[in-house]
Amino acid sequence: MSGFDGRLQAFKERKEETIRNKHMYYLNEIQAHEGQFVVIGGKKYLNFTTYSYLGLLGHSKINEAAKAAIDRFGSGTHGVRILAGTTSIHVELENRIAAYKKTDDSIAYSSGYVTNLSTISTLTGNGDEIFCDMINHASIYDGCLLSRAKFTRFKHNDMEDLENHLKNSKAIGKLIVVDAVFSMDGDIAPLPKIIELARKYDCLLMVDEAHSLGVLGETGHGILEHFGLKEGIDIQMGTLSKTIPAVGGYVAAKKDIVDLLKYNARAFVFSAALPPPAAEAARVSFDVLEEEQWRLERLRDNISYYIKSLNQAGFDTGESQTAIVPIILKDEWMTLETTRLLFEEGVFIMPILPPAVPPNTSRLRANVTASHTREDIDYMVDALSRVWKKLGMR
Numbered sequence: 001m002s003g004f005d006g007r008l009q010a011f012k013e014r015k016e017e018t019i020r021n022k023h024m025y026y027l028n029e030i031q032a033h034e035g036q037f038v039v040i041g042g043k044k045y046l047n048f049t050t051y052s053y054l055g056l057l058g059h060s061k062i063n064e065a066a067k068a069a070i071d072r073f074g075s076g077t078h079g080v081r082i083l084a085g086t087t088s089i090h091v092e093l094e095n096r097i098a099a100y101k102k103t104d105d106s107i108a109y110s111s112g113y114v115t116n117l118s119t120i121s122t123l124t125g126n127g128d129e130i131f132c133d134m135i136n137h138a139s140i141y142d143g144c145l146l147s148r149a150k151f152t153r154f155k156h157n158d159m160e161d162l163e164n165h166l167k168n169s170k171a172i173g174k175l176i177v178v179d180a181v182f183s184m185d186g187d188i189a190p191l192p193k194i195i196e197l198a199r200k201y202d203c204l205l206m207v208d209e210a211h212s213l214g215v216l217g218e219t220g221h222g223i224l225e226h227f228g229l230k231e232g233i234d235i236q237m238g239t240l241s242k243t244i245p246a247v248g249g250y251v252a253a254k255k256d257i258v259d260l261l262k263y264n265a266r267a268f269v270f271s272a273a274l275p276p277p278a279a280e281a282a283r284v285s286f287d288v289l290e291e292e293q294w295r296l297e298r299l300r301d302n303i304s305y306y307i308k309s310l311n312q313a314g315f316d317t318g319e320s321q322t323a324i325v326p327i328i329l330k331d332e333w334m335t336l337e338t339t340r341l342l343f344e345e346g347v348f349i350m351p352i353l354p355p356a357v358p359p360n361t362s363r364l365r366a367n368v369t370a371s372h373t374r375e376d377i378d379y380m381v382d383a384l385s386r387v388w389k390k391l392g393m394r
Contacts, residue, residue, distance in 0.1 A: 023336040025343070025350060033058055036371040038348055045348035046376055048366045051242035053323045054214050054295040055371035061288055062245060062281050069280035077273040082262070085273030093274075093283040094250075100221070100286050101236050101252035107261050108250045108279065110271045112210055112239035113139040115249030118267030119237065120177065120206070121146040122260070129171035131162060133178045135185065137208060140177050149175075156182075159193045166201040174203040180212035180223040184357050184365065186320030188216070191223050195232035206235035214243030214289055215323050220296045240274075243289070246282040248274050299323060299370040302377065306368045309381045326352070327364040327384070335362040338387055345383040 018024045032039040036055075038047045056062060069089055078084035090108060097106040109115040120143030124130055128149040132140060135156050144151045150171060155161040166174070176198050178189045189207070198205040209222045217225025220243075224233060235257065240248035251261060262268060274282075289295075307317050307325060316328040329335045332353050339351045342364075352365045368377065 021336070022340055025336075025339055028348075036369065036373070036376055040348065043346070045343070045346050046380065048347060048349045048368070048380060050367060050369060051211075052245055052371070053211075053243045053299060053367070053369050054220075054289065054292075055369050056243065056285055056288060056295075057245040059245070059285075059288060062284050065284040066246075066277035066281040069276040073276040075277065076275050079273070080269065080271060081273045082269050087273070087276055087279075089276045089279045089283070090273060093279045096283045096286050097238075097250050097252055100290075101238075102230075103236065103252040104255040105258040106250050106252040107258050107265075107268060108240070108248055108274055108282075109265075109268055110248055110274055112241060112249035113142075114267035114271065115237055115239070115251060116140050116208060117143045117146060118265040119235065119251050119261060120144055120175070121148075122265040123147075123204070123235075123257070124149040124173065124175050127171065128173040128175065129169050131165055131169075131174065131176045131203070133157065133182075133189070135182050136177060136179050137183055137210070140179070140208060144177070149173075157187070157190055159190060159197065162194070163197055163201075166197060166203070169201070174201060175206060176203050177206045178208070180207050180209045181215065181322050181324060183211055183324065184352060184363075185318050185326055186211075186322045186324035187318065188212075188226070188321055189223070191227050191232070192229065195229070198232075198234075204234045205232065206237060207233045209236060209238040210242055210249075211322065211324055213238050214296070215299065219293060220289055240278070240282040240285075244282050244285045246278045246285065248278060248282060295370040299368075302368050302370065302372055305374065306372075306377050306381075309377060310384075313381050313385050315384065323368055325366050325368055327366050329362055329364065330360050332362045334391065334393070335364065337391060338364065338384070341387040341390060342383060345387065347380055347383050 028040050030038045037044045073087050094106045094108055116139035124147040126148050130144045130149050131152050134153045152165050154165055212222045214220045216223050236252040238250050240246045310317050318326050335351045342349050349364050353362050
């Protein structure tokens with residue numbers, strides 16, 4: 001048996017064991033979205049797995065914009081952006097992103113993953129050094145590895161450790177990359193101190209705002225607004241598939257950086273353009289985000305109530321201050337069993353296990369949104385308490 005065959009067989013055996021234990025929760029077929037509910041196998045579940053933090057998925061204004069874009073340009077484009085794939089809708093989207101993020105320009109990619117992968121590997125190379133928070137998203141890690149720059153990881157949100165690495169760096173160019181909101185923990189990067197260090201040691205600073213757009217800041221503009229800052233981030237990265245209910249990713253920055261990426265970032269140059277309906281849905285979503293501020297107010301209230309309710313019920317939510325709320329159960333088997341029993345209670349939730357998180361920190365990632373009601377949150381917390389009592393943990 002070849003090494004490849006061995007890997008296939010090992011995966012097959014692990015998958016079969018997972019199915020036997022009734023712990024196969026991934027790749028569920030969602031048959032319908034109904035507000036804060038999803039339909040799976042003909043049954044309605046309360047959804048705590050969504051990234052639609054402000055409940056914009058299915059918004060009538062956004063849907064109508066996507067339909068109008070199909071009538072105008074069809075379902076796709078004539079190719080890659082740099083050749084025949086740039087439509088007026090793509091230009092309008094990038095202008096809208098730049099205006100929203102208060103930068104010179106922006107570039108829209110086909111996914112959030114390739115945005116990080118291609119941006120980092122285009123801007124850095126041999127002789128440079130990248131300083132990466134240890135729990136940054138996998139797409140950031142992959143971009144660092146692809147770049148061929150020296151790749152230095154610093155302890156999570158530990159500014160003393162970051163500065164020690166910066167002091168010792170002999171690199172030609174230096175790039176600090178962090179998530180604004182960390183995707184497995186829901187905590188926030190200490191941006192003011194990171195900006196201070198970036199300036200002190202002459203580094204570019206890139207921040208991934210995938211989970212902070214529409215969540216942080218008085219009006220949802222993100223981490224700069226959250227800390228009362230107007231500038232300090234050189235490369236503002238974000239996605240068009242979370243608060244913004246479409247697909248894709250973007251970088252907002254000064255024009256020189258965006259121009260460099262548009263002509264050199266391989267994932268932009270060699271990938272088909274975003275479908276016009278997705279691009280138009282994304283553009284209009286920024287308008288809705290600004291127009292319907294009540295959604296952000298409701299989200300803030302729900303985050304506070306949800307975390308408080310879980311903590312009062314005796315559950316560990318770590319350092320989360322955002323819509324991503326980890327329920328840290330530690331034991332892998334217990335996390336899988338809790339997920340199984342919550343499904344039986346009508347709650348759609350996902351387990352997060354090593355190596356996605358460190359050993360002995362297995363958890364449920366239980367995202368809360370503006371669409372949830374107090375009754376939904378109460379039901380979720382009560383269901384979790386019932387499950388843990390059934391498992392003998394209460």
